[in-house]
Amino acid sequence: MISFALTDEQNQVRDTLTAFAENELAPRARSADQARGAPAELLDTAWSLGFTGLSIPEGCGGGGARRSHLTGALMLEALGYGCAGLAGAALSSMLFVNPLIDLGSEEQKLRYLPAFCGETRCAASLALHEAASGVDLAGMATRAERSGTGWIMTGAKRLVPMGEGANHLLVLARASHAPGLAGIRAFIVGTDAAGVTITPERGTIGLTALGFARVEFAGVRLEGDAVLGGGDGADIRPLLASLRIGGAALATGLARAVTDFAIPYAKQRVAFGEPIARKQSIAFMLADMHIECDAMRWMVWKAAAEADAGRDATRASVLARNYVNRHAFKIADDGLQIFGGHGYIRDLPLEMWLRNMRMLTIHDAIAAA
Amino acid sequence: MSGFSAALCCHVERAREWGQAEVRPAGLEADRNGAPLSADHPYFARFIAWRRAHPLPAEDDAMPEGHAVRMAVLNEENAYWDRGMGVAAPGPGLPTPLVVAMGTPEQRERFLAPFRTASTPRWAAFALTEPGGGSDTSAFRARAIRTDRGYLLNGSKCFIGNAARADWVLVQANLDPDKGRAGQRAFFVERGTPGMTGIKIENKMGLRAYESVSFILEHCEVPRENLLGGEQPARGSRSGAYGETMGALNTTRVGVAASAVGLARCAYDETLSFARRSGAISSARVRDRLADMRRKLRAAWLMTLRAAWKADRKIPNVVDASMAKVFAAETAHELATTGMDIIGLEAGAGECLVEKLFRDAKALNIVEGTGQIQRIIIARNLVGLPR
Numbered sequence: 001m002i003s004f005a006l007t008d009e010q011n012q013v014r015d016t017l018t019a020f021a022e023n024e025l026a027p028r029a030r031s032a033d034q035a036r037g038a039p040a041e042l043l044d045t046a047w048s049l050g051f052t053g054l055s056i057p058e059g060c061g062g063g064g065a066r067r068s069h070l071t072g073a074l075m076l077e078a079l080g081y082g083c084a085g086l087a088g089a090a091l092s093s094m095l096f097v098n099p100l101i102d103l104g105s106e107e108q109k110l111r112y113l114p115a116f117c118g119e120t121r122c123a124a125s126l127a128l129h130e131a132a133s134g135v136d137l138a139g140m141a142t143r144a145e146r147s148g149t150g151w152i153m154t155g156a157k158r159l160v161p162m163g164e165g166a167n168h169l170l171v172l173a174r175a176s177h178a179p180g181l182a183g184i185r186a187f188i189v190g191t192d193a194a195g196v197t198i199t200p201e202r203g204t205i206g207l208t209a210l211g212f213a214r215v216e217f218a219g220v221r222l223e224g225d226a227v228l229g230g231g232d233g234a235d236i237r238p239l240l241a242s243l244r245i246g247g248a249a250l251a252t253g254l255a256r257a258v259t260d261f262a263i264p265y266a267k268q269r270v271a272f273g274e275p276i277a278r279k280q281s282i283a284f285m286l287a288d289m290h291i292e293c294d295a296m297r298w299m300v301w302k303a304a305a306e307a308d309a310g311r312d313a314t315r316a317s318v319l320a321r322n323y324v325n326r327h328a329f330k331i332a333d334d335g336l337q338i339f340g341g342h343g344y345i346r347d348l349p350l351e352m353w354l355r356n357m358r359m360l361t362i363h364d365a366i367a368a369a
Numbered sequence: 370m371s372g373f374s375a376a377l378c379c380h381v382e383r384a385r386e387w388g389q390a391e392v393r394p395a396g397l398e399a400d401r402n403g404a405p406l407s408a409d410h411p412y413f414a415r416f417i418a419w420r421r422a423h424p425l426p427a428e429d430d431a432m433p434e435g436h437a438v439r440m441a442v443l444n445e446e447n448a449y450w451d452r453g454m455g456v457a458a459p460g461p462g463l464p465t466p467l468v469v470a471m472g473t474p475e476q477r478e479r480f481l482a483p484f485r486t487a488s489t490p491r492w493a494a495f496a497l498t499e500p501g502g503g504s505d506t507s508a509f510r511a512r513a514i515r516t517d518r519g520y521l522l523n524g525s526k527c528f529i530g531n532a533a534r535a536d537w538v539l540v541q542a543n544l545d546p547d548k549g550r551a552g553q554r555a556f557f558v559e560r561g562t563p564g565m566t567g568i569k570i571e572n573k574m575g576l577r578a579y580e581s582v583s584f585i586l587e588h589c590e591v592p593r594e595n596l597l598g599g600e601q602p603a604r605g606s607r608s609g610a611y612g613e614t615m616g617a618l619n620t621t622r623v624g625v626a627a628s629a630v631g632l633a634r635c636a637y638d639e640t641l642s643f644a645r646r647s648g649a650i651s652s653a654r655v656r657d658r659l660a661d662m663r664r665k666l667r668a669a670w671l672m673t674l675r676a677a678w679k680a681d682r683k684i685p686n687v688v689d690a691s692m693a694k695v696f697a698a699e700t701a702h703e704l705a706t707t708g709m710d711i712i713g714l715e716a717g718a719g720e721c722l723v724e725k726l727f728r729d730a731k732a733l734n735i736v737e738g739t740g741q742i743q744r745i746i747i748a749r750n751l752v753g754l755p756r
Binding site: 272273281282329340342362 | 498501508528572574702706709713714715720724735740745
């Protein structure tokens with residue numbers, strides 16, 4: 001039976017993060033955009049809320065809560081409402097932790113996850129994108145080749161969120177000749193390994209608070225059990241579905257922020273003798289923004305529900321991601337348009353939101369393929 | 370460039386050489402600095418020398434194209450290399466047609482002549498937009514009051530191009546509010562005039578190569594001879610400064626449309642070149658999107674040229690100018706957006722030109738009347754709704 005009701009726990013998580021987004025993220029969004037990075041004290045505060053370790057098994061020192069994509073989507077939408085860039089920065093370790101919870105071997109969980117359950121912030125991230133692979137994820141050039149009992153990794157990753165401070169990375173690489181995504185595996189790589197070079201990205205259009213980095217792997221030696229899931233490694237498709245859901249939830253939060261910001265302005269701004277909200281060209285724009293925010297949220301929830309039910313969420317997540325990419329971008333664009341010249345200057349967040357959304361949709365277009 | 374006279378093509382070729390060698394690098398420098406090049410930047414001195422060597426085509430040049438078409442063609446080429454640097458170009462700029470059309474002979478001499486002989490870069494500015502009214506040009510609240518010596522100006526203006534470095538700003542203010550918008554007049558406010566305060570250069574999303582300035586006029590007094598056209602407008606048939614200003618905006622709308630086409634063409638060329646370089650062109654989907662970009666680019670250009678052509682023949686072109694403006698601006702935005710999609714990651718991170726074009730293009734559907742205002746103008750003219 002269909003239900004749009006959330007559990008008490010989910011409501012609590014959402015309320016906490018909504019307040020956090022409003023009080024902590026939104027006021028720092030512009031300064032983080034200009035500084036091209038998130039302030040450490042903010043990341044520490046976010047860490048102290050304890051969400052990273054929430055779903056880590058009790059045996060690894062975590063909260064032991066049931067891992068839920070829906071809860072994850074609620075968190076990202078709530079935080080994305082405050083600032084998509086800082087939201088991503090605050091939760092970037094989850095890009096490493098959640099795939100380990102979902103797909104890691106017992107040994108991997110016991111070895112890596114306890115570090116994320118303490119009071120001290122532990123930074124890790126995910127290296128997915130490449131310059132050359134474009135929209136074809138299966139065409140990635142980074143490869144891991146068997147060498148004795150271990151692996152040797154060669155290649156270069158781009159747009160790694162919070163890449164510079166990360167201790168560990170989950171790196172996607174071609175591990176066999178199996179066609180398409182079936183030949184791709186995820187590897188756990190310590191950033192202190194010989195041959196790993198991390199440099200900051202330059203000239204990023206948006207989400208600059210995420211501190212994107214380029215990471216190069218020049219023949220990096222990995223142990224045999226570095227492959228996520230152990231053995232021959234886990235199928236990465238559930239991981240990709242999970243990323244699409246998260247990215248779409250983040251964009252939905254950002255789109256909702258734009259909509260909620262535009263409505264009072266349209267009611268107050270007078271042109272040609274009446275508030276512009278009374279002009280149908282603006283009123284219809286606002287109505288469409290509202291409609292699409294709702295539609296996007298339910299598409300995300302549907303995909304999250306599929307994943308939480310243990311079903312293959314590939315299709316639902318691609319639909320959600322694709323839908324959100326198109327509509328969330330239009331909302332950010334229309335939001336700026338409603339503010340006109342005032343939206344184009346950096347005193348208000350509209351232009352930053354459009355840049356962030358442009359980055360999200362580029363980022364997402366790759367992962368949505 | 371085809372279908373234009375050899376004389377005009379020669380001007381375009383000079384603009385292309387200059388654009389490639391000087392304008393593009395200067396525009397990128399300004400964008401990366403996040404601020405316009407300083408007024409004493411050597412680029413501007415080189416610009417003055419280049420402009421002197423290659424003056425704009427004049428009315429009496431032997432050229433079959435009319436003034437509006439010439440300017441559209443040159444605007445398009447200039448914006449291909451950098452729209453922001455085009456606005457930042459030294460010279461009397463935007464207010465020129467108003468001063469030529471409405472100024473007294475003394476005013477034309479006093480305010481325009483220094484630009485003809487200047488060996489150092491100088492700027493002028495035109496201040497119409499106010500914080501409370503962007504596209505609604507009749508809602509402006511700046512006021513002028515007659516005094517013994519001249520006029521006392523009060524009000525605030527925003528998004529005024531080059532105003533912080535301008536020798537003078539032509540400020541629109543209402544001298545006779547009882548007459549409504551017909552009471553609007555324009556006043557020369559020279560740099561350093563007491564009462565012109567709160568000068569702030571805005572930090573913008575794009576088009577960072579020129580100053581967009583907000584300022585406040587607080588009991589700012591200008592001499593009597595600074596009222597554009599003098600106490601009585603020279604030609605009695607005029608409805609006043611408001612009608613004249615709106616007439617000028619019809620011309621600049623075509624100019625913005627042409628700039629948007631130039632920007633869009635650049636986005637198209639850059640994307641096509643990326644697709645060839647990267648091999649993405651082998652994808653049918655990418656080829657289809659490029660073909661779609663090209664169709665829209667052509668349509669926008671033809672629409673712009675038609676609006677200019679009508680202007681040259683004194684055929685009313687209000688609808689054509691608005692259509693061209695909104696269509697070209699939205700085409701520029703769409704082509705830059707699609708270009709970023711095709712280029713992908715490198716467009717989001719990598720100091721990609723199309724990324725800059727995306728940020729620049731967004732302004733073009735806002736300046737000189739938003740896309741929404743253009744649609745209102747078009748619709749009113751089509752169905753004859755009351756104004």
